[in-house]
Amino acid sequence: MAEKAKLMQGNEACTMAAIAAGLEFFAGYPITPSTEIAEMCAEELPKVGGKFIQMEDEIGSISACIGASLTGAKAMTATSGPGFSLMQEAIGYASLCEIPVVIINVQRVGPSTGMPTSPAQGDLMQARWGTHGDHPVIALVPGNVKECYELTFRAFELSEKYRVPVIVLSDEVIGHMREKVVLPDPANYKIPVRAMPASPAGYKPYAADPNGGVPLMAPFGMGYRWHCTGLFHDENGAPSSKPEVASTLMRRLEHKVGSRAEELADYFAEGLDDCELAVVSFGSSAMAALSAVRRARSEGHKVGMLRLKTVWPFPTKTVRGLLSSAKKIIVPEMNLGQLALEVERAAGCDRPVIRLGKVNGELFHPDEVFAAIKEAL
């Protein structure tokens, strides 16, 4: 079967990628603008022998996903701001207990009910720090429909490999936009496979290199009979409040993802090598930003574009390197400066980082970013 072009929505691309990656379990709760993902899973999953369940709320949804994942099933949920907030405690549980799960957050305007049908990017920091306590998490931001497919697939690869919750931070525009996407040749794809221990004999569920290692995960129901707890635990999975056990666990978890920040970096860059001004953005804001950057370039200005696809862990060194020639940086984003905070940290305080925040529910127009570029030049 050759490659096949298809007109599809971002939410649809997320669902198709998940199924291609071997999604076996979806639990969700209706919420705009992510609902199409649940609807499509309800229809498509039984065809491949997978399971769909509409839970009573988003807490139940992510909890059911974690339960399913513990049996070895690849599990996903999809939601938006209010539901994502409700999921935070369980995201911390999955992070601490190292249970793979993929969460698609199709962002809408918040806080609170906000503007349910309008796009925003206000969950960037929540995706990183939404749950209590230090914890590892990976978050990917698609910038078009094709990337909804690619990054959802990637989310499963990373989640299974590092045993960590992976969040796909989509937004209302990316989720509902329709584009022509070429699905890849099935002969080329490799379904991510979770590493398994060899046998139950001597199995220690959390034994791993303290320097960021990933323990081997045994599925429930296979004779391993291990204990999974949200209490801090030793390598046997036994609850422990010993300071050295707590410290070893927390530092290993932090290292597991944090030490791979540059390795996990994924981005789109254009014209950064000689730029005097760089525009850094992500998701749907980056569409308008790229258009404005190209227009400025065509007028002879040394302007470059950086669009981040991996936002957590933040690839600080990579971003610093890419922005090395920029004397000024503009960060267009649909929030009041969350990405700008990270960019400031990466760029250092010796050059201005201009915040171009927008929180009125409207997408950026290229003219707005272009005007900001002209003003900054």
Place this chain on the structure above:
Amino acid sequence: MAEFLSYFRQDRLPHIWCPGCGNGTVTGALVRAIDKLGIDKNNIVMVSGIGCSSRSVGYLDFDTLHTTHGRAIAFATGVKLARPRLKVIVITGDGDSAAIGGNHFIHAARRNIDITTIIINNDTYGMTSGQASPMTPHGMLGTTAPYGNVEYNFDLCELAKAAGATYVARATTYHYVLLEELISKAIMHKGFSVVEALSQCPTYFGRKNKIGGPVETLNWIKDQTINVKAAAALPPEKREGKILIGELHNVEKPEFTQQYLEVIAKVQRANPTYARNKGVPGCELNSD
């Protein structure tokens, strides 16, 4: 005894429970029921939430899942639907299941998913030292009801039944033989089954309410109960204020995961040539 201990992770003992606590009695009844039923240890997943009672799973030699507060049944729903062949048993407390987890409890009952839920009801939040729970009787004391509880408690069995559970039973830690028998029947029941085990918390509930120690608190529970069979023969005035114990509800109704498996079979029959959407990252977009 050796047989019984083989169900425990002996390296995790001693347990954290207070002397005279009823949690061990219920855990013992559960383990003996499983032993008598002869179910393979490897086919059982035990799930619990947060609280004293929920600590029980950590001592048991099964695949065990100690979750977040109130969410045990939601996690268990994922386990059961993903792998319907597994026996899924939830151990929870009255605060865990009836307050913070109340929504998951009634919805699991509504779905009639094949999960056995054992609620150890000690009328209080023991782990946080004796606050009022949704099961603290009206007028009784708790650290957050210092002048007597002005709220009313649930009848958890009636709640489960009304929500759609297909097996509902109640026993106490005093009525041990009955408790073990009911747990056994609940585990073998196909559908959402609930066993409420009334249990003593002498440390907080018994002491705060000046009932006494473990024995007095246990007797205080026993004296309020009446077997459902005995109650049937009594005039209404003699049943007044008594808590029924025994098998309270047992009906057959199609079970959720079995029905879902039938949906899969039907959908797959209708789509015999359906191929999974196959792809790798790196696919090219035609337009910019």
